[in-house]
Amino acid sequence: MKVLGLLLLVPVLAAAEPATVIRASELKQEPAADAATLATLAENTAVEALERRSGWTRVKAPAGEGWVRMLALRFGGSTAAKPGTSGVSELFNVARTGTSGTQVTTGVRGLDAEQIAAAQPNPAELAKLETFAADRGAAESFAAEGRLSARAVPYPKP
């Protein structure tokens, strides 16, 4: 549990991102349902998302800083990801100047709907794929290394 706690300290948001609260939400002092409520944020309140810990996101709201349920937040929207407004679009440009450029010039490979429909079999890559498969024993060792243990969780009712 101590290890888990440490892992949770790793911030999962790189930088402050503009977001909107999609429904009236309590702003909590700590990332927990039973923590003290600092304020209630009205639907459509604009906030800055600072950090996420599993189901909670720390935000800077007009009413102050605190934690709201992650699922109550939506990022960006129609005004999102204009070049220069967030680190995300930059990341994109970096990625796109990579392989995609060469894919466009050859015009053969790629993962657009038309390119998928026109794709020809690639048995050499399929054979390679098979060489990377892990058996169950290897997967269990890998899980143990990551301190992962299996537990019974039922599927939801349809």
Add this chain to the structure above:
Amino acid sequence: MRIFLLVSAAVACFDAQAQFRLPNLDVNRMIDTVKNVGKAVRDIDEPEEIAIGRDVASRLLGAAPLAPDPALQRYVNHVGRWLAAQTERASLPWQFGVLDSPHVNAFAVPGGTIFITRGLLERMRNEAELAGVLGHEISHVLRKHHLRAIQKGAQSALAGEALSAALRERAGAARDKLIAFGTEMYGRGLDKSDELEADRLGVVIAARAGYDAYGLPSVLQTLQALNAQDSALALMFKTHPAPGERLDALGEKMQPVLDVYAGQALVAERFLRQVRR
């Protein structure tokens, strides 16, 4: 297509008036053909499912090859196999591949082959997020979403007898047609209800494997913040409900499960070591 419609029409007539006979058509034989179509749909067994999957996977690899990073490929296979081991189809020949593409997408192929693009992997922050996405794709295989869609579509794309030949034979024109159709489907997508079901089951599978259940919602939130007009995202957005809608659906149906398993492992360091070297 035309033949199938004719047969359907003939059967409809036959049902209505047993005496009625179309000139130059053997109605009984056509009814047998229609029965064969129905039989073929129910009877795609596991070896056939796996064989169809291999052929479809080969074509997808023709669209985008594997990322040339054996350590990364093995890493994703370990995560994926650990997840698949927590399911009712644990004994399928599961294999996972990272496609060398800046596109943001993932694909589930019948029989247990899962692909994820390098573009999607690079937008993730930890192993729990990867587990959420792989759990979603594994769920498509568990519930045979693509296999059913292939069957359904192939009935109209191929005549009944051609479909059973395509299933039986591993080469030939009918087989090619079936596999081409099965591959093309990844450009069109599944029913929305299949995608939302895969989201719910994906969350459960990640939680079973010991991961923070918020991995998949986190990825959806990342995607929701990205520009849907970007060409690297176009196909994923076209073939899936909007990320915001998927988050709403998870919140509505899965909040209790998400909360119980929210504190489980994120495994960020191991993930970042593999993905951003």
